[in-house]
Amino acid sequence: MPSDLLQLPIVLPAVLVPVDVVAVVLVLLTVVGPRGRSRGTDTPAGPVRHRWDRGLPAVLVRVAALAVGAGIGLVAVWWFGDVRDLFGVSFTPVTRMWVAFTTAAVLLFLVVLVQGGNGRRVVALAAALAVALTAGLGINVDFGAYRTIGEAVTPNPYPTGRLDHQHPARAGAHEVDAATWTAPVGMPRHGRTLAVRIPATVSRFHARRAVVWLPPAAQVADPPTLPVLVVLSGQPGQPSDMFQTGRIGTFLDRYAAAHQGLAPIVVSPDQLGAPERNPMCVDSRRLGRSATYVMTDTVRWIRQHLDVASTRSAWGIGGFSQGATCSMQFSSAHPEVFGATLAISSELAPANGSLEHTVDVGFGGSRRAYDRATPEALLAAHAPYRGHLTVFGYGEDDAPYERSTLALRAASARAGIATTLVVSPGSAHDWNTVRYVLGRGLPTVIAHLGLPVGEVRR
Structure with a gap:
């Protein structure tokens, strides 16, 4: 009952x-x-x-x-x-x-x-x-948040699992050869979603369990080398949000069904530490080393435990709201790691309350350090980018995030990044926007990561 x-x-x-x-x-x-x-x-x-x-x-x-x-x-x-x-x-x-x-x-x-x-x-x-x-x-x-009572009261409904087959990343392999891959007999028909613990070995960041989605092709005994997409929740939020509420696994299941089980592996680490916390994806004395947790601990864990390609052209990162802002920060600062970004309703800069409070708790009171950490500053500092793509999205009725998105898109274009824009009709800063942008933006990201162009909409 x-x-x-x-x-x-x-x-x-x-x-x-x-x-x-x-x-x-x-x-x-x-x-x-x-x-x-x-x-x-x-x-x-x-x-x-x-x-x-x-x-x-x-x-x-x-x-x-x-x-x-x-x-x-x-x-x-x-x-x-x-x-x-x-x-x-x-x-x-x-x-x-x-x-x-x-x-x-x-x-x-x-x-x-x-x-x-x-x-x-x-x-x-x-x-x-x-x-x-x-x-x-x-x-x-x-x-557009919860469909059932269970989704509303269960922050992470996915079973805790272990990745029994560890296939370290293959150096030099940047994409799956879709033309030669043949789905083996007995391959699962759907992706597998599980909760895993990514140790904060270097950062010592107090992170909750991450969520990993493995496409059918990644669940066989000898899986192909696949691209990887790191996704980040908004704030307040938890790593399961992009799966449970954003339904990214549903979109990718549809894609995998049309491409012999192929799809990117998806990893959602905890960049927050708790639903109400916002460490802004930076390293700070007061809020913890969130940036190191994602860019060092999580990246190393992915390469050690998942059979993913090692080159940036097969690595993408994306998120919603605060998670989109973090995605812009990480992809802009680390063009050697990520070749594609999916930013849904990104803020113009990291924020934790007022500007004064943000600078105080996240940057030790240094306005100069804060200015250097904004996506626009990072884009200018690392330009020109080559072979990079950013898919931007926002809700039609979300005026503040429309302004920030358009500003970031212009800054990305100036830095040499190819961009596309998805506008969700009749929605605002909500999960209806997320699902709409995922449905229209994921095919472009997937194609840039080296897999065939295909339909992912529900």
């Missing part, structure tokens, strides 16, 4: 509509439902009956509470999201609406607490909880 409950979908109308209806009914009952019992107070002139929760005036107060509460929610989103930019994203009108509904229901509950009537108080509490649940489900749909 618990496993069945975890598989319950939370994005289908069959689930969303009943929850919405219950929330609306409870709010209406709270505002204009049956009258509560009046309370009395003894005075020298006799008992006086108070009717705080009865009559038209009381109903108007509750309606006003809904309006004021909604206004508070909209102002809060504007202040903390737009003015202070505490979340690093521009919220869509849909998300703003759900926040407004929630704060309206909460203020309605507080007003009913004062007005009195125990029955109405219980209904008001139920209404506030129902609206909060409805809002959470609605925001989840808007962000």
Whole structure:
């Protein structure tokens, strides 16, 4: 039964509509439902009956509470999201609406607490909880995050595994000869996703388990040498995000099915250390050596444990949001390692709160060190690049990341990098954008890594 409950979908109308209806009914009952019992107070002139929760005036107060509460929610989103930019994203009108509904229901509950009537108080509490649940489900749909309860409550659902067949990278091999590779009898039909521990031998960075996706061709006894794609989550996030929510394995399974099991091996290390942490993919005393963990510990582990090509033309890196920013930093600073980049909604520069805080915690207070670490500065410092590709993507309704993406694309072009751009229609800074860009951008990246051009869309 618990496993069945975890598989319950939370994005289908069959689930969303009943929850919405219950929330609306409870709010209406709270505002204009049956009258509560009046309370009395003894005075020298006799008992006086108070009717705080009865009559038209009381109903108007509750309606006003809904309006004021909604206004508070909209102002809060504007202040903390737009003015202070505490979340690093521009919220869509849909998300703003759900926040407004929630704060309206909460203020309605507080007003009913004062007005009195125990029955109405219980209904008001139920209404506030129902609206909060409805809002959470609605925001989840808007962000395109979780499809089931299990995805929402399980940060890394993949089994911990060991790579039994270790095939060190073959020097000089930069691509699979797709024309001569023949899928052997008994090759698995689907890719294998597993969680692995990548030791922080050099960096001592406190990383969570990484996630590795092996295409069917990598699971046979004598696998071909394959390209590798390193992918990084956004922040907050975990290594499983690009698989569980971004569904990159689903896209690549479709590609592998059309190409005799061939596809890039995908490795998602933990560049954060914890969902709420943001070490900005740099080495710092206060936030840890995130850059060394990815570029030294992870790169060495891949070369020692996976049969991947050794040349940069077969190595790619990509990510979403903070992970895209990290991808731009790493690919720009290490053109000898990565020949392709997939940057979905990248920031213009690493950021951890305000600029002052970013410089303080990530760069020891040195503004010069911060300036040198921005992707634009790294691109200029390592130009010209030869044989490199960057696929950029962002959501059509994501104005801040549109600006940063276009600026980074221009800087990449000036540095000699070939670029393409994918714009996700009708989406913003969310996982709908990620899946759209993956579906249209992965074929270009895969082709640059040396595999045949092919379809990966769902």
